[in-house]
Amino acid sequence: MQEFLNNWIPNVMGKLPAFxxxxxxxxxxxxxxxxxxxxxGLILGVLISVTGQGAILENRFVYQVLDKLISLFxxxxxxxxxxxxxxxxxxxxxxxxxxxxxxxxxxxxxxxxFTRQVESALAEIDPGxxxxxxxxxxxxxxxxxxxxxxxxxxxIARGTTITAVSLLNLTAMAGVVGAGGLGDFAVRYGHDRxxxxxxxxxxxxxxxxxxxxxFVGSLVVKKNxxxx
Amino acid sequence: xxxxxxWDFKVGGITVIELxxxxxxxxxxxxxxHAVKDVSLSIGKGEIFGIIGFSGAGKSTxxxxxxxxxxxxxxxVTVDGQQMMQLSAKGLRQARKRIGMIxxxxxxxxxxxxxxxxxxxxxxxxxxxxxIADKVQGLLELVGIGDKAGVYPGQLxxxxxxxxxxxxxxxxxxxxxxxxxxxxxxxxxxxxxILRLLxxxxxxxxxxxxxxxxxxxxxxxxxxxxxxxxxxxxxEQGEVFSIFAAPEQTVTRNFIRTxxxxxxxxxxxxxxxxxxxxxxxxxxxxxxxxxKNVSEPLISTVxxxxxxxMNIIYxxxxxxxxxxxxxxxAIISGEQEQIESAMKYLxxxxxxxxxxKSEYAGKE
Numbered sequence: 001m002q003e004f005l006n007n008w009i010p011n012v013m014g015k016l017p018a019f020x021x022x023x024x025x026x027x028x029x030x031x032x033x034x035x036x037x038x039x040x041g042l043i044l045g046v047l048i049s050v051t052g053q054g055a056i057l058e059n060r061f062v063y064q065v066l067d068k069l070i071s072l073f074x075x076x077x078x079x080x081x082x083x084x085x086x087x088x089x090x091x092x093x094x095x096x097x098x099x100x101x102x103x104x105x106x107x108x109x110x111x112x113x114f115t116r117q118v119e120s121a122l123a124e125i126d127p128g129x130x131x132x133x134x135x136x137x138x139x140x141x142x143x144x145x146x147x148x149x150x151x152x153x154x155x156i157a158r159g160t161t162i163t164a165v166s167l168l169n170l171t172a173m174a175g176v177v178g179a180g181g182l183g184d185f186a187v188r189y190g191h192d193r194x195x196x197x198x199x200x201x202x203x204x205x206x207x208x209x210x211x212x213x214x215f216v217g218s219l220v221v222k223k224n225x226x227x228x
Numbered sequence: 229x230x231x232x233x234x235w236d237f238k239v240g241g242i243t244v245i246e247l248x249x250x251x252x253x254x255x256x257x258x259x260x261x262h263a264v265k266d267v268s269l270s271i272g273k274g275e276i277f278g279i280i281g282f283s284g285a286g287k288s289t290x291x292x293x294x295x296x297x298x299x300x301x302x303x304x305v306t307v308d309g310q311q312m313m314q315l316s317a318k319g320l321r322q323a324r325k326r327i328g329m330i331x332x333x334x335x336x337x338x339x340x341x342x343x344x345x346x347x348x349x350x351x352x353x354x355x356x357x358x359x360i361a362d363k364v365q366g367l368l369e370l371v372g373i374g375d376k377a378g379v380y381p382g383q384l385x386x387x388x389x390x391x392x393x394x395x396x397x398x399x400x401x402x403x404x405x406x407x408x409x410x411x412x413x414x415x416x417x418x419x420x421x422i423l424r425l426l427x428x429x430x431x432x433x434x435x436x437x438x439x440x441x442x443x444x445x446x447x448x449x450x451x452x453x454x455x456x457x458x459x460x461x462x463x464e465q466g467e468v469f470s471i472f473a474a475p476e477q478t479v480t481r482n483f484i485r486t487x488x489x490x491x492x493x494x495x496x497x498x499x500x501x502x503x504x505x506x507x508x509x510x511x512x513x514x515x516x517x518x519x520k521n522v523s524e525p526l527i528s529t530v531x532x533x534x535x536x537x538m539n540i541i542y543x544x545x546x547x548x549x550x551x552x553x554x555x556x557x558a559i560i561s562g563e564q565e566q567i568e569s570a571m572k573y574l575x576x577x578x579x580x581x582x583x584x585k586s587e588y589a590g591k592e
Contacts, residue, residue, distance in 0.1 A: 137324035
């Protein structure tokens with residue numbers, strides 16, 4: 001087995017510690033920025049949904065500001081965002097480089113995307129459910145937790161999966177700020193030193209990661225779908 | 229006559245819902261829509277009150293003005309003695325718990341079981357989970373689906389879903405139940421069953437029921453009184469029987485026509501159907517009952533007394549509020565003078581007589 005691998009992917013086998021570290025860095029970046037993105041995006045997604053026109057906490061100002069901000073950040077390419085938010089990154093994380101330095105730009109890149117995912121998940125909810133809850137004397141907080149969020153678990157899980165996969169993509173660019181990870185590993189060795197096997201193996205690992213994410217996502221979706 | 233028929237709001241009833249000059253506008257300027265225009269209604273305790281209108285008449289907006297899901301632009305709304313428009317947000321939430329509401333599309337939470345749906349409004353009611361479980365089970369049994377507690381709404385039929393919605397609406401022991409087109413998505417048989425259930429609940433719990441519908445059959449089936457809406461206004465209201473027997477507005481007549489066969493004769497005559505062919509000296513009349521006390525055997529009395537023959541083409545008589553409403557379409561033959569006197573006699577007995585087609589060279 002060892003022999004077989006040495007023959008087929010000699011460059012990877014020669015850099016196993018660096019390879020493992022790259023996998024670890026990627027997972028670390030996805031996990032941290034993922035959790036933070038999930039929390040912030042969920043809050044913003046709910047906020048933009050409930051302040052929209054005709055919604056339970058209609059507020060033109062809050063809605064417009066959020067809407068424009070999301071559109072603004074959605075339109076900035078991640079590679080530019082990475083360097084643009086460096087000062088903020090330094091202020092929050094104490095550094096603008098390595099894995100720590102990548103978290104802030106990753107969050108900035110993924111939050112607007114995930115907020116839109118949450119917004120569209122909540123928009124799928126039958127307005128009749130909100131009306132029914134109001135008619136039963138429920139307040140806004142009650143409706144947010146017991147109708148909006150509760151009834152959109154499956155749709156939010158779908159959005160979360162998509163966001164997680166796109167976060168995984170973004171981490172590949174984080175090498176620019178020296179954050180390491182699989183993308184950086186593949187570019188540095190696979191491309192720069194023409195070690196094709198490194199690129200190939202990296203791709204396989206990323207495909208496996210995406211598959212795992214999607215498998216978990218669809219499991220959650222399935223558990224929370226009760227129609228027929 | 230049973231006490232239900234003699235029910236008269238003005239004499240003995242206690243007002244539960246009072247709308248005074250309620251108007252609701254949507255939009256501004258050119259796009260302004262007056263959905264409800266200056267509607268005043270009093271609905272008494274224990275009454276089943278119908279609000280009927282074609283779609284777009286404003287009836288759904290009007291019913292939402294009762295629990296302030298739509299806040300009226302002007303006017304006042306009183307429910308159970310509370311001025312709804314003056315309540316704080318919290319006070320309004322409390323008041324809404326006392327006003328149950330069911331909807332055309334049921335609006336059940338798909339991610340919750342039947343039990344979860346009915347228990348939904350009980351959170352924060354101060355009941356312990358054991359008490360909630362008992363209460364929910366009791367409600368499910370009351371609406372006839374005691375065995376469905378663990379099922380998700382997606383697995384239920386339309387009628388069963390509406391039963392769940394009714395149980396949910398009753399969870400906080402409301403004094404009023406608002407039904408917004410509650411049977412419009414159901415087939416005729418299920419509609420009947422749901423209406424029967426509403427009537428039972430009305431009798432058993434004394435709950436006041438407001439029924440919004442576009443089907444006269446629904447009104448006929450369960451309502452004591454009805455208001456007819458058109459273009460945002462209530463154009464006619466009164467006891468269901470009198471509305472059926474003597475509708476004043478065109479829109480009301482149109483509604484009644486949808487449930488009665490008596491108007492079919494016009495189509496038959498227009499189509500020159502053989503059953504409307506007359507011999508000289510014969511006429512076709514429509515006799516409709518406009519009072520509750522039609523118990524005399526009018527037709528045989530008339531034929532004997534005036535020596536005329538009455539050939540009934542068809543009759544459509546229904547029982548509304550335990551009294552017959554409807555009438556008969558018949559061909560009368562006999563001496564012209566006798567026919568005239570017979571018609572006069574019938575009119576004296578408060579039967580509405582309309583000559584639809586006559587084949588005698590009429591004097592005057």
